[in-house]
Amino acid sequence: DKEHTGDFHIEEAVEWPGLDLKLGQVSGLALDLENNLVVFHRGDHVWDENSFDSKFVYQQRGLGPIEQNTILVLNPSTAKLLHSTGKSLFYLPHGLSIDKNGNYWVTDVALHQVFKLGADAKEPLLTLGVALQPGSDKNHFCQPTDVAVDPITGSVYVSDGYCNSRIIQFSPNGLYIMQWGEARPGQFRIPHSLALIPDFSQLCVADRENGRIQCFRLGTGEFVREIKHKSFGRELFAVSYAPGGLLFAVNGMPYPGEAEPAQGFVMNFSTGEIIDTFIPLRKRFEMPHDVVASEDKTVFVGDVHARTVWKFASTEKMEHRSV
Numbered sequence: 001d002k003e004h005t006g007d008f009h010i011e012e013a014v015e016w017p018g019l020d021l022k023l024g025q026v027s028g029l030a031l032d033l034e035n036n037l038v039v040f041h042r043g044d045h046v047w048d049e050n051s052f053d054s055k056f057v058y059q060q061r062g063l064g065p066i067e068q069n070t071i072l073v074l075n076p077s078t079a080k081l082l083h084s085t086g087k088s089l090f091y092l093p094h095g096l097s098i099d100k101n102g103n104y105w106v107t108d109v110a111l112h113q114v115f116k117l118g119a120d121a122k123e124p125l126l127t128l129g130v131a132l133q134p135g136s137d138k139n140h141f142c143q144p145t146d147v148a149v150d151p152i153t154g155s156v157y158v159s160d161g162y163c164n165s166r167i168i169q170f171s172p173n174g175l176y177i178m179q180w181g182e183a184r185p186g187q188f189r190i191p192h193s194l195a196l197i198p199d200f201s202q203l204c205v206a207d208r209e210n211g212r213i214q215c216f217r218l219g220t221g222e223f224v225r226e227i228k229h230k231s232f233g234r235e236l237f238a239v240s241y242a243p244g245g246l247l248f249a250v251n252g253m254p255y256p257g258e259a260e261p262a263q264g265f266v267m268n269f270s271t272g273e274i275i276d277t278f279i280p281l282r283k284r285f286e287m288p289h290d291v292v293a294s295e296d297k298t299v300f301v302g303d304v305h306a307r308t309v310w311k312f313a314s315t316e317k318m319e320h321r322s323v
């Protein structure tokens with residue numbers, strides 16, 4: 001039933017993970033320098049309708065920070081736990097990305113902060129934003145969603161956030177440089193995830209409630225183009241780029257009456273065209289929230305409500321395996 005041309009196709013690796021990953025709500029995924037899968041999850045904390053008041057102030061501070069390790073490094077084939085860190089630091093994890101030096105960059109929507117962590121540092125190397133204080137000036141975020149670091153310049157881009165509608169650029173050591181976007185029509189409605197494409201020097205944003213991807217020129221923030229397809233439905237949650245020119249995305253649960261299920265998309269970055277879509281084989285996505293893809297087109301999807309990580313691989317590889 002694939003209406004897409006070409007022979008590119010990925011399918012769920014149903015044997016994954018094959019063990020209990022003991023995950024809470026999975027909010028962010030990244031691949032580290034050894035291509036291990038890094039998972040950012042919420043342990044025993046959940047983001048629900050009681051988590052914030054009408055001014056976006058976090059209401060469950062009394063719980064204290066998550067005691068479990070919130071950053072897990074998994075072997076991408078066996079799902080075995082290789083390393084874990086990030087305990088007693090976070091309240092509501094959200095975005096995760098890894099820079100070219102292997103540092104973790106994370107956002108916490110309860111703290112309204114962005115952190116740079118060394119792979120095994122207990123204390124953050126850099127902190128942006130003011131703990132628990134939402135705001136929209138140069139020193140405050142409001143539920144920041146993701147971070148992307150330019151591997152060439154070291155510039156840091158933050159998508160801010162559920163209750164702001166902007167992208168902010170910081171210098172490598174955290175000095176405010178500039179920002180773009182606000183909650184005007186045609187701007188962002190929850191800039192929810194970032195994909196930095198060095199080959200094309202662009203930053204693409206999952207503009208969640210607008211159900212689209214918007215791409216901008218690195219460094220200037222100049223609007224380059226929008227990628228939007230009917231099959232995205234109303235919400236587009238995450239976007240990710242794999243070296244070699246492919247863009248990956250996941251959308252939100254269908255609204256009542258919408259035909260399309262929550263699904264993943266594989267697009268040709270240059271044309272924006274969809275070349276494949278993917279969903280789990282036996283179960284369904286519940287709230288696909290982040291997506292990462294490695295050079296060999298292995299794709300991982302983090303699911304907040306299913307509290308798991310789904311794995312997909314290109315079928316030609318699997319065919320060899322089955323032969």
Ligand SMILES: O=C(N[C@@H](O)C(=O)O)c1ccccc1
Pocket residue numbers: 025027047048049094289304
């Ligand atoms: O979007 C929501 N959550 C996800 O994005 C997430 O990051 O968990 C949300 C919305 C309303 C209430 C509670 C949670």
